[in-house]
Amino acid sequence: xxxxxxxxxxxxxxxxxxxxxxxxxxxxxxxxxxxxxxxxxxxxxxxxxxxxxxxxxxxxxxxxxxxxxxxxxxxxxxxxxxxxxxxxxxxxxxxxxxxxxxxxxxxxxxxxxxxxxxxxxxxxxxxxxxxxxxxxxxxxxxxxxxxxxxxxxxxxxxxxxxxxxxxxxxxxxxxxxxxxxxxxxxxxxxxxxxxxxxxxxxxxxxxxxxxxxxxxxxxxxxxxxxxxxxxxxxxxxxxxxxxxxxxxxxxxxxxxxxxxxxxxxxxxxxxxxxxxxxxxxxxxxxxxxxxxxxxxxxxxxxxxxxxxxxxxxxxxxxxxxxxxxxxxxxxxxxxxxxxxxxxxxxxxxxxxxxxxxxxxxxxxxxxxxxxxxxxxxxxxxxxxxxxxxxxxxxxxxxxxxxxxxxxxxxxxxxxxxxxxxxxxxxxxxxxxxxxxxxxxxxxxxxxxxxxxxxxxxxxxxxxxxxxxxxxxxxxxxxxxxxxxx
Numbered sequence: 379x380x381x382x383x384x385x386x387x388x389x390x391x392x393x394x395x396x397x398x399x400x401x402x403x404x405x406x407x408x409x410x411x412x413x414x415x416x417x418x419x420x421x422x423x424x425x426x427x428x429x430x431x432x433x434x435x436x437x438x439x440x441x442x443x444x445x446x447x448x449x450x451x452x453x454x455x456x457x458x459x460x461x462x463x464x465x466x467x468x469x470x471x472x473x474x475x476x477x478x479x480x481x482x483x484x485x486x487x488x489x490x491x492x493x494x495x496x497x498x499x500x501x502x503x504x505x506x507x508x509x510x511x512x513x514x515x516x517x518x519x520x521x522x523x524x525x526x527x528x529x530x531x532x533x534x535x536x537x538x539x540x541x542x543x544x545x546x547x548x549x550x551x552x553x554x555x556x557x558x559x560x561x562x563x564x565x566x567x568x569x570x571x572x573x574x575x576x577x578x579x580x581x582x583x584x585x586x587x588x589x590x591x592x593x594x595x596x597x598x599x600x601x602x603x604x605x606x607x608x609x610x611x612x613x614x615x616x617x618x619x620x621x622x623x624x625x626x627x628x629x630x631x632x633x634x635x636x637x638x639x640x641x642x643x644x645x646x647x648x649x650x651x652x653x654x655x656x657x658x659x660x661x662x663x664x665x666x667x668x669x670x671x672x673x674x675x676x677x678x679x680x681x682x683x684x685x686x687x688x689x690x691x692x693x694x695x696x697x698x699x700x701x702x703x704x705x706x707x708x709x710x711x712x713x714x715x716x717x718x719x720x721x722x723x724x725x726x727x728x729x730x731x732x733x734x735x736x737x738x739x740x741x742x743x744x745x746x747x748x749x750x751x752x753x754x755x756x757x758x759x760x761x762x763x764x765x766x767x768x769x770x771x772x773x774x775x776x777x778x779x780x781x782x783x784x785x786x787x788x789x790x791x792x793x794x795x796x797x798x799x800x801x802x803x804x805x806x807x808x809x810x811x812x813x814x815x816x817x818x819x820x821x822x823x824x825x826x827x828x829x830x831x832x833x834x835x836x837x838x839x840x841x842x843x844x845x846x847x848x849x850x851x852x853x854x855x856x857x858x859x860x861x862x863x
Contacts, residue, residue: 379434379737381600382676384608384631385532389739392630394599400431400438401594403628405586405603405611406488408445409469410454412653413476415666415681416637416644420604422667422790423634423675423740425482427602429788430736441487443589444470447579448491452568462569463492476654479663481790489589491580495571497588498580501622502560502573510621514551517563517576521583523556526617532631533609558614560584583614590627591619601628608633635678644681652681660810662802665690668791671742692750693791694803699753700782701796703775706760717770721759725774728752732785742789749785749792752778807862811848818849822858825851 379392394400404424407417424442431438445451446466455462470490491498502519505511510525523529523537530537541556559581564570570577580588590598596619603612612631619627636643639650657666669689673679716722728751735744756778759765786792808815821840828836841851848863 380739381630381632382739383629384633387534390630394436395597395629398435398437400436400599402428402431402438402600402602403441403443403586403590403594403598404485404601405607406442406444407469407473408448408450408582409466409473410448410451411469412472412655414644415639415652415654415657416604417473418476418480418654418666419637419670419675419679420634421477421480421482422670424602424632425790426671426675426742426788427600427632427740428483429790430740433788434737439487439594440483440485441489441590441593442485443586444473444488444490445582445585446470446490446492447569448582456567476658479658480654480667481663483790487593489593491585491589492569494585494589494592495580497592498584499561499573501584501588501591501618504622505560505618508621510617511560512553513561513575516551517561517578518551518559519561519575520552520557521560521614521617521621522553523558523617524554526621528620529617530609530613532613532616535609535613558583558610560618583611584618586611587615587618587622587627590615591623596623596628597626598628600630600632602632602634605633605635634675635673638678638680640682641680657686660806661686661690662693662806664791664794664799665693665803668693668746671746671789671791674739674741674743676739690803690807694800696749696753696782696792697794697796697799697803699756700779700792701800702760703756703779704796706766707772707775707779709772712769712772713764713767715764715768715770717759717765717768717774721755721765721774722770724755725752725777728755729781732781736788745785745789749782752781804861811862813847813849813862818844818847818860822851822860826858 380389381392382389404420407413428438428440444466447462451462451466455465458465502511505521506513506519509522511519511521513519530540537556541554561573561575561584562578562581563575564577564579568579570579590596590601601612616627619625638644639652642648642650644650644652654666665686669681669686670679672689728748731751732745732748735741735748738744756775759771759774765771782792805815808818821844825837825840828834828840844851844860849860850863852859
């Protein structure tokens with residue numbers, strides 16, 4: 379398996395510290411609001427990475443933290459007149475609700491900042507002892523950036539350029555504008571803990587260094603997060619952890635790309651901020667997850683309703699084929715013929731290509747393409763009258779269904795029962811387009827009655843009325859079936 383390492387800026391062969399085992403830490407949410415689509419992308423990316431590593435035989439220990447004390451939490455709690463700890467817990471529970479619906483596996487370890495204050499104080503003391511940090515008269519503690527010679531090795535920034543643009547604000551007790559807070563002295567209305575420097579609370583960057591070192595021995599095999607965390611968060615984590623321990627913090631740094639909305643950066647100021655909950659009001663969770671898989675994780679992805687509609691259409695196609703193959707395989711008698719050798723070879727190549735795509739820096743976009751290769755192959759076999767009756771077709775279809783299940787387990791999609799899923803898909807599409815389902819059922823009953831009475835003009839008129847509602851009707855041996863166009 380090859381994986382892109384942000385530190386070296388190239389794809390590298392993945393070799394864990396301990397053979398057969400992977401220690402992986404991903405920065406989690408700051409719990410002050412509902413999760414947005416950017417959180418969804420990061421969650422899906424690292425969920426697929428964990429699933430794939432386990433699929434190829436690794437014993438993965440996956441840690442993802444919760445930041446439950448932070449400036450943003452305190453500001454929001456004060457705005458709401460709410461206890462900061464209560465607010466953070468409320469949004470942690472909301473996170474679980476959203477992630478469960480997106481089929482995100484729970485992390486093995488989910489440390490919270492507030493449960494690790496002693497470890498953060500110990501780490502800060504170690505940095506002070508080694509000359510990498512200093513306490514100020516007011517009770518703040520800062521990391522001395524210039525004491526760590528490898529600072530900015532992850533982001534590739536020039537420390538002198540950074541220094542020229544930085545200033546020490548009046549009243550600031552920093553030695554250098556680049557220095558960042560490890561411990562913040564107590565202020566009115568904020569949660570605080572006792573420390574050797576007086577009451578206060580930890581800085582954001584300190585949290586992950588302390589929690590990753592406690593729960594997963596350094597160096598980590600993989601440390602991950604969004605590209606926005608490369609600087610300053612991950613850069614500062616590296617400085618803290620490596621200055622304190624003398625060890626590399628992580629061997630592979632993995633970062634997912636940004637989410638844009640209609641080709642613009644997502645931001646509240648542009649009024650294009652999309653929460654997961656808002657999206658799942660009008661699309662199934664699996665549609666959102668599938669959409670996020672259709673671009674390579676390091677590439678930017680553009681959220682548009684047109685792209686979501688396309689993802690929904692593709693999911694419908696896959697699940698329809700799964701349903702139809704299951705029905706076809708209920709057939710009891712098959713001819714003894716084999717499929718042409720080139721078709722079996724094509725399926726062999728598709729399976730190998732799917733494995734190769736995932737082994738090449740977890741290329742889910744290419745892997746999804748190979749899923750459609752299998753779907754198309756199944757369709758071609760079904761269209762040929764002699765092939766579809768053969769035991770070769772039976773064996774190929776069984777193998778394709780098994781592949782779809784296996785691949786779906788890794789990608790976290792395509793594993794639902796097709797019939798209920800397709801019904802759910804139709805219903806949410808109807809809701810999104812404002813289709814009155816009661817009216818549809820009423821018209822279908824009238825159409826059925828017209829057909830029984832051989833009043834085909836009335837039947838066609840009702841079909842046209844349904845078409846005006848963006849509803850299409852098919853007449854199957856089992857009866858009328860409707861869907862939203």
